[in-house]
Amino acid sequence: MxxxxxxxxxxxxxxxxxxxxxxxxxxxxxxxxxxxxxxxxxxxxxxxxxxxxxxxxxxxxxxxxxxxxxxxxxxxxxxxxxxxxxxxxxxxxxxxxxxxxxxxxxxxxxxxxxxxxxxxxxxxxxxxxxxxxxxxxxxxxxxxxxxxxxxxxxxxxxxxxxSETWYGSGLLKFLSSLTDGGTFAPANRKLAIILSAGTYSSNIANVVREGAAELGWEVSLYETVNVPISEWGPTLSKLRQDPPGVIVVTHYFPADLAQFMVQFMTNPTPSLIYMQYGPSVKSFRDIAGPAAAGVVFSTVIGAxxxxxxxxxxxxxxxxxxxxxxxxxxxxxxxxxxxxxxxxxxxxxxxxxxxxxxxxxxxxxxxxxxxxxxxxxxxxxxxxxxxxxxPGGTDDPSLGMPHQFLQIQDHTAEPVLIAPWPYAKAGFITPPWIRG
Missing domain, CATH: 3.40.50.2300 (Response regulator)
Incomplete structure (x- = not known):
């Protein structure tokens, strides 16, 4: 009592x-x-x-x-x-x-x-x-x-x-906000999209692919992988042959995404990396370690x-x-x-x-x-x-925020970088691009 x-x-x-x-x-x-x-x-x-x-x-x-x-x-x-x-x-x-x-x-x-x-x-x-x-x-x-x-x-x-479709349209708007505002200058206007076969991942990927051209992006790779996956060599080889300005991964299993980053960092391309949901789970940072730093991800439901x-x-x-x-x-x-x-x-x-x-x-x-x-x-x-x-309403008091976060230190919690008025920090250029 x-x-x-x-x-x-x-x-x-x-x-x-x-x-x-x-x-x-x-x-x-x-x-x-x-x-x-x-x-x-x-x-x-x-x-x-x-x-x-x-x-x-x-x-x-x-x-x-x-x-x-x-x-x-x-x-x-x-x-x-x-x-x-x-x-x-x-x-x-x-x-x-x-x-x-x-x-x-x-x-x-x-x-x-x-x-x-x-x-x-x-x-x-x-x-x-x-x-x-x-x-x-x-x-x-x-x-x-x-x-x-x-x-x-x-x-x-x-x-x-x-629903998951807001992830795709929201990502394209987020990328525009970075490039139009001068916060990020991509190496080129190519988008590489990597997805898994499930409805969730493919729905997000399709929205990105269908809306990319209107905002000045060219989809240079649209690759479906079988999951769960721990060996990313074939996909990374394609990315390294034609490096895109942005890599969009709509698969979302934390361990799979962590392995992508570990293997990517052995020979990185100058590409901004966006990943779907998985990096919000702490096990992603635990597995990826320092390779996690710089990754951008989003969630429509996080705290x-x-x-x-x-x-x-x-x-x-x-x-x-x-x-x-x-x-x-x-x-x-x-x-x-x-x-x-x-x-x-x-x-x-x-x-x-x-x-x-x-x-x-x-x-x-x-x-x-x-x-x-x-x-x-x-x-x-x-x-x-x-x-x-802000996708479904422009009033933050009437909608659940589509949050974009970045892992800026793999030993700390990710920081919220969008949308207004919830953002707590600014975007930083990933270390593999800064050199």
Whole structure:
């Protein structure tokens, strides 16, 4: 009891007590702690295999959110009880099976995931059949297409980050801002695009390829690699034969990207290197070491380097260790707070089969503008995916920021270099180009 009261007091003094946390605290004002019948919630995450570095953090983020929500009284006095299923190598069939186990074994009221690779539009049917809520960060345009095809059936499915297509258009605009402003002078106007065969990577790569010419870029290489991959020799040979001004890698496994940098640095080309998402995971810097310095990457869902984001990072690392990946953990953490606040406002959450109550929860989610550690979450009508800033809106208070970061010191956290008003440092020319 003493620990929980102390925990509640600590949260009330935190920069994080905004948005959903403030709503929940108000709804539970008369409750010192959650002590009623538990509300089971679930997560299907890649806890083993190649994406485990992210999957473990997705689990940690949900555990931390549940503990903090329970310290504020849970959902109208009912504590959250998280359950987990491993999606291993992922894929639609495996992902659906894991979610179905959560529903059948535990009767979860909501499934709150990070990402799982696949089509991004398979789990939603299991959720719709159960009539519960689904929050995920698959970063998939397929989600929005599915919701638009039958919004009545898929009322309870929400993507708590923008779709992957914003990565491609956002990158081209970012490159223009560097070159037009004189911050970076590329060796030439050639773009080399390296992708993996999955929908996520190819969708981003295609947006870059289709929009490059309009902004004065020539696509000199469009190379698809089989993943996971540790030997980049054939691809690097092509890059060295015709060095581009910019190398764009839309594959995103941290270990694979780290090996690319280690092998690239044995004979680097004078090319700016942009990589997709993977460098946001600490294992990328651990594996790449000094070869990581200079890499630019982006994320549409990472924790900001502002008061709320840094407060979250400090609490997350205090809980899970200095090496914990807060940029992955924030994904499920943020989603859990949104769902919990909406459930409290709706008068409670619903178990499988209690669709009427969960429709009330979904209505609250759709109406919410939530400020969390990763910026603003506001769901786009007809898509039920988070709006993107600055691509989808020019108002930073109405969209989740598409963050561009650079590793300027491989022993330190990457620095946020765009967009305004969140940037904390300027772009620096990578050391292999400076010489």
């Amino acid at each position: 003493g620990h929980r009261i102390h925990r509640r007091g600590m949260l009330k003094g935190s920069a994080w007590l905004a948005g959903a946390a403030a709503v929940l605290s108000g709804a539970n004002a008369a409750r010192a702690e959650a002590s009623g019948e538990p509300v089971p919630i679930g997560q299907a995450a890649p806890l083993t295999d190649f994406a485990a570095a992210d999957g473990v953090e997705f689990r940690n983020g949900l555990i931390m959110a549940c503990d903090e929500i329970n310290a504020l009284g849970g959902i109208l006095g009912r504590p959250l009880e998280p359950h987990f299923e491993d999606t291993k190598q992922m894929g639609d069939a495996t992902n659906v099976q894991a979610v179905q186990r959560l529903i059948d074994r535990y009767g979860v009221h909501a499934v709150i995931n990070g990402y799982n690779t696949g089509s991004g539009s398979a789990v939603q049917d299991a959720i719709a059949d159960a009539g519960i809520i689904y929050m995920h960060n698959d970063t998939s345009s397929g989600h929005g297409v599915l919701i638009g095809s039958d919004p009545e059936r898929y009322f309870g499915s929400f993507q708590t980050d923008p 900001l380097q502002d008061e709320i984001g840094l407060d979250f990072e400090a609490r997350y690392k205090a809980r899970f260790g200095d090496d914990a990946g807060h940029n992955s953990g924030v994904q499920s953490y943020n989603a859990a707070w949104i769902w919990a606040a909406a459930a409290a406002l709706a008068g409670g959450s619903g178990a499988p089969g209690e669709e009427e109550q969960n429709r009330k929860v979904a209505e609250r989610i759709r109406a919410m503008i939530h400020r969390g550690p990763n910026g603003t979450t506001r769901f786009m009508p007809g898509e039920q995916a988070a709006a993107s800033y």
